[in-house]
Amino acid sequence: MTTTLPVSSPRRSRQAVLRHLRVHRAPALLGVGSLVASAAVSLVTAPLLGDIVDLAARGDTGPITRRALALAGAALVQALLAWIGLAAVARVGEQVLAGLREAFVEHALGLPLERIERGGSGDLISRVTEDVAMVSEAVRTAVPQFVQAALVIALTAVGLAVLDWRFLLAALVAVPVQVWTSRWYMRRSGPMYARTRTAGAAEQQQWLESLGGAPTVRAFGLADEHVELVRHRVDDSLNRTVGVVRLHMSFFSRLNLAEAMGLSTVLVTGFVLVREDLASVGTASAAALYFVNLFGPINRMLFLLDTLQSATASLARIVGVTEVPTDGTTSAVHASDVRPRDGEVVANGLRHAYVEGHDVLHGLDVTVPAGSTVALVGGSGGGKSTLAALLAGVRRPDHGRISIGGADLSGLDPATMRASVVLVTQEVHVFAGTLAADLRLAAPDADEQRLMDALTDVGADTWVGALPDGLETVVGEGGHELGPQQAQQLALARVLLTDPLVAILDEATAEAGSAGSRALETAAERVLAGRTGVLVAHRFSQAVLADLVLVMDGGRVVEQGRHDELVAAGGRYAGLWAAWSAGRTPA
Amino acid sequence: MKNSEQRSAEQAGRALLRRSLLDQKRRMALASALSTGHQAGEAAVPLLVGLIIDRAVTTGDTGRLVLWLAVLLATFATLSVCGRLGFQVGFGASVEAARSLRVDVARRTLDSRGSADSTMLPGATVNIATSDVRRTTAVHYQVTQGLAAAVGVVFASVVLLTVSLPLGALVMIGAPLLLLAVRAISSPLEQRSSVQQEQAARAAGVATDLVRGVRVIKGLRAERAGSERYRVTSRQALAASVHNARTEAGFKAAVIALNGGFLALVALVGGRLAADGSITVGQLVSAVGLAQFLLEPLSGFGGVIATVAAGRASAVRIAALLQAPPAVVGGELAPGPAGRIALTGVHGPGLAGVDLEIEPGRITGVLTTSPEAASSLRRYLGRELDPDQGEIALDGITLRDLDPERLRETVLVCPHEPDLFTGTLAANVLAGQPGAEAEAVKHALAAAGADQVAETLPGGLEAAVSERGRSLSGGQRQRVALARALLRDPGVLVLHDPTTAVDTVTESALAQGLREIRAGRTTVLITSSPALLAGADRVLMLHEGVIVADGPHADLMSGHPAYQEAVLA
Incomplete structure (x- = not known):
């Protein structure tokens, strides 16, 4: 009878993020403002290129140098603004992320034990590992890339309109194909990733099981069966990744179609406008170059949509945990003055x-x-x-x-x-970190002498003394492995320290x-x-x-x-x- | 010394990677050809845009517009199809290579002769099978993509050079220089980023660890201390991330500035050439477009180099695992059926010249005062390892002359850890003797007390057993594992502490069950459990590497103080 831990709604997740964001309002505004300004500066590039083409067509060499210098200057200003903007946005993103994950861990530890067990502790562990990693990854890479790409696209659209509004109309021909492709892709990618992850986890599990049980496999002569089991899982998991690659490839081919349609229309528009004397060859060239340079950002942005979708789902799972009432154990508030008179x-x-x-x-x-x-x-x-x-x-x-x-x-x-x-x-659980840090969970302010005394009382002083760095030895997962008896002595020492x-x-x-x-x-x-x-x-x-x-x-x-x-x-x-x-x- | 070892390990890794690449040479050749088509198409697009400007837009010739647009669309179709198929086939090469390497790893690690390098934990081996294989086989498709990119670069360069020698030279020298500059800026960034990743991984590790130990924390009421501990690591990770993000922003800004500057330079030189008539306006457009295009495949080379380097390092680890010498060598004979075991002068960890004889058809208990002696004895009897010195003989044939697989058909040595596998309770027991008769299964279950386990589980014998039997308690796992061993009914059965997690009442019943089901067969119990030792026909006590006591449990309990102390300790 497991009831999984709740998943928050998109609205409440958004509110949670905004709550954390509000603390950093000023740097956030500075960041976004600088990025917009940076993208705005890049708008001058296309008209400048168009000018250079027109000047070249007229055989006018002189002003070309000035235009080229302006191009370089624009790039410099754009870069400076991007620097400020990206740094500020990343900083705020990291701070919000830290706030979210700290609130999550604090809450997770404060959940009543029954609540954790009802949801299966695996659920909580997968949230603290996979979901937090997913959101972090999105905050660090996907969100900035997405924002940058979106800005470039939006401002290129404005730039095309500045060259001539009809170029913008021509470029929009690609949009329906892009919208249709992204929807097609998003409908498939989520479930496909989930199945691939499941198959990957099953493969991992089979490896751990067969290799972990290798002594038994050898003793009973089960090697052939287990190699077959592994092969089966490997096949399944690899075939699923091939499926994902196929999906990505057809996604990009469909986008190629959009590019071809858009580019042809922009070129035809240029052709007509030049013939009717409504635009110069330079303008037409600039529009075409502009549009070609959009391919990258558009593909990137659409490709990131599903990462963002998964990250949003993970965010909802993280925020969901913080919505469960805790048992109050993590709060510092002194709720009452009742004290036990003795240990009865x-x-x-x-x-x-x-x-x-x-x-x-x-x-x-x-x-x-x-x-x-x-x-x-x-x-x-x-x-x-x-x-x-x-x-x-x-x-x-x-x-x-x-x-x-x-x-x-x-x-x-x-x-x-x-x-x-x-x-x-x-x-028994030995917390990863130094032995002293493990013991200080029980008594945060205890000095080394007290820790050593507690260890001595439970008869652990001999083996602790033999550890390479004594109390500062890193133990637990990834560190010095403690035997079951040592781990239990540690557990008893913690009781002495809590007293x-x-x-x-x-x-x-x-x-x-x-x-x-x-x-x-x-x-x-x-x-x-x-x-x-x-x-x-x-x-x-x-x-x-x-x-x-x-x-x-x-x-x-x-x-x-x-x-x-x-x-x-x-x-x-x-x-x-x-x-x-x-x-x-x-x- | 160490260096030559390292060198030979590297050679083995390189050989493995080479063989794996050669195995996929047809797929890789096809993928390279197709991807080259894709790159050439991508390079042709800016070229065609320039052509259309020159031939159609400037002249107003509709016929030419239609003609060249058709060429442009055909190019798009080709590049799209080639790109898609090329990547799929290239990725297919990686997948097939990964498949075969993973099966090799599984076969090697489960080989009956074991591996001399037994220090590696299962987790580390799994890492090699999954992550290292993935990194090694990523080389396959990256190589095809790299080859195609190289051809694309050459193609674009040739086109540019034919348009204009000076402009072509500028782009061909400028673009690589630009990328070198970018790499120079980014290399300190990579170092910093690894610091950041370490910190982030540490914070994630602390969070996971705290949640895993949440019961312990709740018991100690250390919730606040725990969350405070996480906050400290999280803040350290935050500081590293912010620092890193600032540097990364600087890097991205530098790339924008460099790219923009390069574009301005190409426009300047190209514009002046077009102005004095040495190239056409369309060619100027093509050159600007190509200069931008070239950056993409060129920057891909860095990725290819990094992938190959990582793949090589991983291949070394895979080769080391696959080519580790076996733990036991030699021996082809099959053992006899009697089950008489004789040890003469056996030396090894915890054993200092043990001489003993185990009579067939009886239950012999072995009490060791050191855990090392127990595990050495267990390993030697199942020929997981051969003794450092001395001989063990089964019915007069030394184990060194016996084929490990055939030996284990007669001698079943159960590991101390009762490993169960995903499936049902029945499937786990039947693994001992596939196709065993229902009566035999019932018998084995009852003798091991596993029938009681089945009764308490929903679904009984068909109850699901999760990964490594984790859904069962320690005592339940031990009983199911014991039933599996008993069902196999081997000539010689060696059990090592089979009942440590079973309660005393059940343990006494198991001792009785063992006596009945193993009647007339050779059984060795390496244990310190008084209940099991009391059920043995004869008990040997190993202390400081040698036999110090020999006799029935009851006699030793009354007449041998050291034995009594060891049992009651």
């Missing part, structure tokens, strides 16, 4: 469903006294992780109430929330080897020392040490008590414990 966690009547009608928790009551540790135990699907996320306030219960130290969780402002409760999820009243640990301890698990258990004990702890226990050694064990099954707490009591009671926990200890005790 009380939850009453908790219900939660991921899919409507299918409750994962059925009215749970949990009380964790301040400073004690509770272990959640049970098979997968029992609701342990959901309960952990609810208690941490990362998800909101559909029904029920959670308070920490007497303060309702939903009424706390972001800063107080940080100091109250933190959750370590099963998902909350309540720490909720839902780690994937099982994934580390046994030796690693032991080290992580020790680290977790350190993190929970002196604060309230809720621990999703994968290894029973963790449950043994807890002040209270909750055995969960089917969204309910089916047993609770201390480890010894539960073992003695001979219920479900006792059974789980027996399975765990089999093979771990000497016969």
